Amino acid sequence: MQSTDPLERLFALGSNGRPPLILAPMAGVTDVPFRALAHRFGADLTVSEMIASQAMIRHVDRCLKQSASADPDAVRMVQIAGADPGAMGEAARMQVELGAEVIDINMGCPVKKIVGTGAGAALLKDESLAGRIMESVARAVEVPVTVKIRLGWDDTQRNGLTMLRIAENAGMRAIAVHGRTRAQMYSGMADWEAIGEIKSRAAIPVIGNGDLTTPEQALTLWKKSGVDGLMIGRAALGRPWIFREMTHFLTTGTHLAPLGLEARGTVIVSHFHAMIRHHGPRTGHLLARKHLGWFTRGMPGGAAFRDRMNHAPHPEAVLEMLDRYLNSLLQAQAA
Ligand SMILES: Cc1cc2nc3c(=O)[nH]c(=O)nc-3n(C[C@H](O)[C@H](O)[C@H](O)COP(=O)(O)O)c2cc1C
Numbered sequence: 001m002q003s004t005d006p007l008e009r010l011f012a013l014g015s016n017g018r019p020p021l022i023l024a025p026m027a028g029v030t031d032v033p034f035r036a037l038a039h040r041f042g043a044d045l046t047v048s049e050m051i052a053s054q055a056m057i058r059h060v061d062r063c064l065k066q067s068a069s070a071d072p073d074a075v076r077m078v079q080i081a082g083a084d085p086g087a088m089g090e091a092a093r094m095q096v097e098l099g100a101e102v103i104d105i106n107m108g109c110p111v112k113k114i115v116g117t118g119a120g121a122a123l124l125k126d127e128s129l130a131g132r133i134m135e136s137v138a139r140a141v142e143v144p145v146t147v148k149i150r151l152g153w154d155d156t157q158r159n160g161l162t163m164l165r166i167a168e169n170a171g172m173r174a175i176a177v178h179g180r181t182r183a184q185m186y187s188g189m190a191d192w193e194a195i196g197e198i199k200s201r202a203a204i205p206v207i208g209n210g211d212l213t214t215p216e217q218a219l220t221l222w223k224k225s226g227v228d229g230l231m232i233g234r235a236a237l238g239r240p241w242i243f244r245e246m247t248h249f250l251t252t253g254t255h256l257a258p259l260g261l262e263a264r265g266t267v268i269v270s271h272f273h274a275m276i277r278h279h280g281p282r283t284g285h286l287l288a289r290k291h292l293g294w295f296t297r298g299m300p301g302g303a304a305f306r307d308r309m310n311h312a313p314h315p316e317a318v319l320e321m322l323d324r325y326l327n328s329l330l331q332a333q334a335a
Helices: 006-016 032-040 053-058 060-067 085-097 120-125 127-140 160-169 192-200 215-225 242-252 261-279 281-295 302-309 315-334
Strands: 021-023 045-052 077-081 102-107 145-152 174-181 206-209 229-232
Touching: 006 229, 021 032, 021 242, 032 045, 032 261, 045 053, 045 102, 053 077, 053 085, 077 085, 085 102, 085 127, 102 120, 102 127, 120 127, 120 145, 127 145, 127 160, 145 160, 160 174, 160 192, 174 192, 174 229, 192 206, 192 215, 206 215, 215 229, 215 242, 229 242, 261 281, 261 315, 281 302, 281 315, 302 315
Parallel strands: 021 045, 021 229, 045 077, 077 102, 102 145, 145 174, 174 206, 206 229
Antiparallel strands: none
16 A cells, blocks of 8 residues: 655655656745646655745744645655744644645855855754754654755865764755855866765665756666665756656656657746736736746747846747747758
8 A cells, every 4th residue: 555654655756676866956946836847757755945934923924825836646745944943843833834845954055145154064063953953843844844955165174974873863854966066166076986885874765966957867876875765856857758758768768759849848837827817917928938948948049038038128029039939940850
């Protein structure tokens, strides 16, 4: 019988010969429409944008839009960020009341605005506080709680293994590890050996993250590190079908034919509509522009299209431009 525990179901995929694939939390990106898209294209789990615990407590309505899931089949995994154990517990409890099925704690965000408040990756420097936050959140809710970390603050303070111990003792059900330090921000390459070392010492499932861009890489790094799940972030921007491509390769060893232009066009247009529906015309239009930029990256005439599209006064104008642009590509393809 299938477990009702979302993480048990997720990691059971590993015994079927392939690791689960997870869409990484990305602020300003992994909103409800994008998560629904990734799920449709085979992401086994998607994580919400990070939600600041203090904001959650003060502005429930605004945060609701970020956390709720439109897709009834998708597990609602919500990431929270903050530096106060009590507020983090309270934010987690509120999220569960709103339907969250898994809570993830952000201990990896490197940006100054977050680190400056003692949250995100700053918690890697304060192991005692990190532990108290994990314990407080785990105590506050009945649903599984996970934590996402980096390898450490900088090369002199790589404490991934200590963070693993703390997470295990605090009752975390899994740990996601981005294979960089905070000091690296996004430079260099993720250190999958270090991720593998953490996995080799772990009693809880470890999710590996960092620079997974191709199906081959997913297979190689999964085998090399032995992790229980793979988390994909930037490679899914403008390419949510990467989950389907990776799943196919991990299960069959062969490549799926690339998604055709017509199918891609349909996805792009329906995502634009979904953004307007979810965020409203003004915000939806602004946020969708970013995705249109990613979707059209590398397409013929993409730069000129983006230039025009960025000056479009309203959503209808974008849709018209998009229609014209996609049709011109299809005609060129047919010629
Ligand atoms: C635009 C953007 C926003 C991000 N926001 C978050 C976030 O809210 N929470 C978090 O834990 N990580 C966040 N990250 C980090 C990603 O989850 C991931 O760890 C990182 O991008 C490395 O994975 P990748 O190489 O597959 O992109 C963000 C990354 C990007 C590019």
